Amino acid sequence: MEKLPERPDTPxxxxxxTTFDEICRGCGRSVVEVAHWVSMTAEQKETVWVRILSQGYPRRNT
Structure with a gap:
């Protein structure tokens, strides 16, 4: 198994x-991803990380 990159505990x-949609404007995760983050596997979290980074998240000043 390939070693996953080191990432912060959370994005x-x-x-x-999430006032106007289901995606957080700060981190780019969906409401479901935020709610289940602590129970996700490292591989599931990495999938989310890859997607949000490719979309320009996390954003500190939105």
Whole structure:
């Protein structure tokens, strides 16, 4: 199995907003991903990390 990259514990940047849609404007995760983050496997988290980084997240100043 390939070693996963080292990442922070969470992509959260304390700019939480899902007012108009299901995606947080700060970290780029869906509401479901945020809710289940602590129970996700390392591989599931890495999948999310790859997607949000490719989309320009996390954003500290939104």
């Amino acid at each position: 959260c940047v304390a700019v939480c907003s």
